[in-house]
Amino acid sequence: MKAVCWHGAHDVRVETVPDAQILNPRDAVLKVTATAICGSDLHLYNGSIPTMEQGDILGHEFMGEVVETGSEVKNLKPGDRVVVPFAIACGECFFCQSQLWSLCDNTNPNAALLETFYGASGSALFGYSHLYGGYAGGQAEYVRVPFADVGPIKVPDHVTDEQALFLSDIFPTGYMAAERCELQPGDTVAVWGCGPIGQFAIRSARLLGAERVIAIDRIPERLEMARQGGAETLDYRDGDVPERLREMTGGMGPDACIDAVGMEAHGTTLDAMADRIKHRLYLATDRPHALREAIKSCRKGGVVSVPGVYGGWLDKLPFGAAFAKGLRFGMGQTHVHRYLRPLMERIERGEIDPSFVITHRLPLEDAPQAYDVFDHKQDDCIKVVLTPHS
Amino acid sequence: MSTATREFRETYGRRPSTKKSARSVNVGDWERAGSTGLGAILAVYGLKRRSLFGLLLSGVGASLVYRGVSGHCDAYEALGVNTNRPNAHAGGVRAQQGLRAECSETIRRPADRLFRFWRQLENLPRFMAHLESVAPLDERRSHWVARGPAGARLEWDAAIINEEENRLIAWQSEPGSGVSTAASVHFEPAAGHRGTVVRVSLKYDPPGGKAAARLADLFGVGLEHRLKEDMRRFKQLMEAGEIATVAGQASGPRSPLIRAIT
Numbered sequence: 001m002k003a004v005c006w007h008g009a010h011d012v013r014v015e016t017v018p019d020a021q022i023l024n025p026r027d028a029v030l031k032v033t034a035t036a037i038c039g040s041d042l043h044l045y046n047g048s049i050p051t052m053e054q055g056d057i058l059g060h061e062f063m064g065e066v067v068e069t070g071s072e073v074k075n076l077k078p079g080d081r082v083v084v085p086f087a088i089a090c091g092e093c094f095f096c097q098s099q100l101w102s103l104c105d106n107t108n109p110n111a112a113l114l115e116t117f118y119g120a121s122g123s124a125l126f127g128y129s130h131l132y133g134g135y136a137g138g139q140a141e142y143v144r145v146p147f148a149d150v151g152p153i154k155v156p157d158h159v160t161d162e163q164a165l166f167l168s169d170i171f172p173t174g175y176m177a178a179e180r181c182e183l184q185p186g187d188t189v190a191v192w193g194c195g196p197i198g199q200f201a202i203r204s205a206r207l208l209g210a211e212r213v214i215a216i217d218r219i220p221e222r223l224e225m226a227r228q229g230g231a232e233t234l235d236y237r238d239g240d241v242p243e244r245l246r247e248m249t250g251g252m253g254p255d256a257c258i259d260a261v262g263m264e265a266h267g268t269t270l271d272a273m274a275d276r277i278k279h280r281l282y283l284a285t286d287r288p289h290a291l292r293e294a295i296k297s298c299r300k301g302g303v304v305s306v307p308g309v310y311g312g313w314l315d316k317l318p319f320g321a322a323f324a325k326g327l328r329f330g331m332g333q334t335h336v337h338r339y340l341r342p343l344m345e346r347i348e349r350g351e352i353d354p355s356f357v358i359t360h361r362l363p364l365e366d367a368p369q370a371y372d373v374f375d376h377k378q379d380d381c382i383k384v385v386l387t388p389h390s
Numbered sequence: 391m392s393t394a395t396r397e398f399r400e401t402y403g404r405r406p407s408t409k410k411s412a413r414s415v416n417v418g419d420w421e422r423a424g425s426t427g428l429g430a431i432l433a434v435y436g437l438k439r440r441s442l443f444g445l446l447l448s449g450v451g452a453s454l455v456y457r458g459v460s461g462h463c464d465a466y467e468a469l470g471v472n473t474n475r476p477n478a479h480a481g482g483v484r485a486q487q488g489l490r491a492e493c494s495e496t497i498r499r500p501a502d503r504l505f506r507f508w509r510q511l512e513n514l515p516r517f518m519a520h521l522e523s524v525a526p527l528d529e530r531r532s533h534w535v536a537r538g539p540a541g542a543r544l545e546w547d548a549a550i551i552n553e554e555e556n557r558l559i560a561w562q563s564e565p566g567s568g569v570s571t572a573a574s575v576h577f578e579p580a581a582g583h584r585g586t587v588v589r590v591s592l593k594y595d596p597p598g599g600k601a602a603a604r605l606a607d608l609f610g611v612g613l614e615h616r617l618k619e620d621m622r623r624f625k626q627l628m629e630a631g632e633i634a635t636v637a638g639q640a641s642g643p644r645s646p647l648i649r650a651i652t
Contacts, residue, residue: 005642015642023639024632055642072631090630094498094584106630111622112615124634134636144639147630 002388003057003140004367009047010375012058014365020142025072028148030064030082034161035138037061037367037374037384038086038169039195040309043264044129045371049311051113051130060086060126061168062138063161066152073149082152084145085336086169088124088135091150102333107147108133122333139367141388153340156348162355162385163347166200170383171354172339174200174260177307178208180330181256188212188249190297191231192290193260194222196357196383197307201258202229203352210256214248216241218266221380225357237268242297253299261290262308271316278315285312295322306331357383364388416466422458429454481549482562482572488595491613495621498585499628501577505556507628508575517623517633520616531564544569570595588624592617 003017020029038061043049063083066076076082089096089104096104104123108114111121113131127137136144145152155164174197181189189205191198194217205213206229215226216234223233234244246253263286265272271289278284294304295318304327322329346352359382362370370384417425432451436444457463497504507513511532515521522535522543530550538544546567552560552574562572576589594613626633 001640003640003642007642013642017642018640020640021638023635023637026630026632053641054645057641090626092498092629092631093625094496097498106626107634109634109636112619133634136636136639136641140640146634 001141002364003136004059004364004386005054006044006052006056006058007054010045010372012045012368012371014367015055017055017057017140020136020140020144022068022070023144024146025070026147026149027070028066028073028076028145028152029068030062030084030138030143030145030152031067032062032064032138032140032143032388033081034064034165035059035062035140035364035386035388036165036168036170037139037370037386039197040128041371042375043309045375048264049129049131051110051134053130053134056127056129056134057136057140058127059137059139059143060128061165061170062126062143063155063165063168064138064143066148067142069148075149076152076154081155081157081164083155083164083167083340084126084138084143084152085172085340086126086128087122087333087336088126088133088146089150089337090147091337096150096337099335099338101335101337103335110134125333139364139386139388141364151337153344155344159344159347160355162358163353164344165385166196166354166357167336167340167343167347169334169336170196170357171200171204171343171352172336173197173307173334174202175204175207175339175343176334177201177258177260177305178204178210180305181205181208181210181258181303183208183210183256185209186211187255188214189256189258190214190216190245190254190294191226191258191260192216192294193262193308194219194226194233195260198222198258198260199225199229199357199382200354201260201307202226202231205256205258206230207346207351214245214254219377222382225382228356240269241293245297249299253297254302255299256303256305257294257298258305259290259294259308262306263287263310263312265289265291267293275315284315286310286314288314288317292316292318295327298325298327300325301327303328303330305329307334358385360384362386363390417457417461417463422461424458425454426458429456429458481565481567481570482551483570483593483595488570488593489613491592491594491617492590493614493617493621494587494589495625496580496584496587497625497628501579501586502556504586504588504628505559505577509553509559511561517627518620519623532561534569536569546571588621590617590621 001017001019002014005013005015007013022029041058044052066078066080066082069076087102088107089101090106093105102123108121108124110130110133114121124133124135126135178201187210189210191201191213194215202213202215213231214234215231216236217223218235218237226233265287267289271292275284275287275289279287298304359380364386367386373379374381374384429451433448436448436451511524511526514524520536522537525533527533532548534546534548536544546569547564548561549564550561552558556577558576560574563569572593574591578587580587623633
């Protein structure tokens, strides 16, 4: 089969590899009909995630048709159209049973490695380094799906691939970020970052009753897409963001702040420049400029929700401000499994059509160019969908 | 003394002496003779050189002589090494000998189910990576086959020495079986209906001696690490019904270096 393989920083290749196969009783094999490149795949592309190995198959956003099931998979049969959560969960451990699916105890064969760094390991992820289990990803013609009896959800006939695909990651991720804000009528939400997660956070906040959403970015087409989703927008290059947010909210600050940027923030302020220099000199792991602004901007007693990914140690985080203002924090990988059904229903009811975010549609063979264009944010690229069997 | 250690001792029903004589003999007979001889030569040679280096050398020689005559080596003590071993001994692991590892996991399954699986000792190789097979010989005794260090094949007989239904299993190697090992597993209800806390204590007298085992520990392949990995697989098997793996999955061409080390 054909698959997108990682070979080093800025080096991905479409190669012919052995076919995906069943390895465990709860596995299934899918014929992939659509797969997307995630913003977090760019961390791999840039070589900033350790424990990648040459030949690793990329991709954690995918859907397809069941072609084979293991002996313990009773709920799926060949021919079923399904979309698959990016986090691999067993469904049986304390965490899965507590609906904390992305913190599953039992799916990462390399859990010991993550324990060394973080004290504990969460669930394994598809196509996202050996630290996270080393599972082959879905940017391929076929993919092995472990624990297929609890992960994949069937897609109704009247929902298209492009509508269903983003249930694998970015729609639930944006939705969980907004849900964590515990929105009340009249609330204002500020969203840092108008990439795909930010776009879904904006629309989810509206769906969950936010009166105003203020989106922050610098790229015109992303700000435009945010406006189409019902947000007011700020270009962070035009002046102090916390100050302007205070002005826009009658001096109070937003009720909730969502950091949909994460560890590789850009910015024009002094702290953002210091981050960049320290990062260059290997003196810092993360550049938490957006998180600092979110903490500074948030109103007293408000919520800071962090869907953006952080990996290491964060410098000069104003924790004193967070304490003084009594902020609440919520963060972590998305518990995709618990959102699949409710969000599929919202799609079916026509409350949202997730395909709005797609800007590029390409065959799998074009993956190397697609990574390059997405990485450089060329050609107004926001979201790329690859079709392996077109 | 930790609860686990105390339990370990209660389990095996003997209490190793905790008082160590300050100058115990921990160097073997042949080594003592060698140490004395080499020390004497160095001391004489060093003194004859009539230099600072010579003085130093004779100092080293003198301490080697002392080590040989007294049979005690501080460096060995610090490393936990003892080359003065009697050849034959009883089953299990002698007091003050061998390595010890402990590990706990909370498993979301009732104790009786975990106990039953574990008590079928032939199940152990399904999650204990170094075991090839465990075959029951009778109600209490069993024959074990394992892969030892550097691919060596180890075989021994073990016997269950203590058992309480759904609470405890303890076993140890039998006298003269060539491998010295003792272990126990406790099953206790976890707080808050979270299943069962499974606690394993393991003692093992490694063929390569303590120093080699400590070295392995430094590289994360030691007893403690292996026990933790075994227990992780046990939890996966009991909760998820299978052990998570990527062995045998598709990938693009690997670099030769990666292929060599995996």
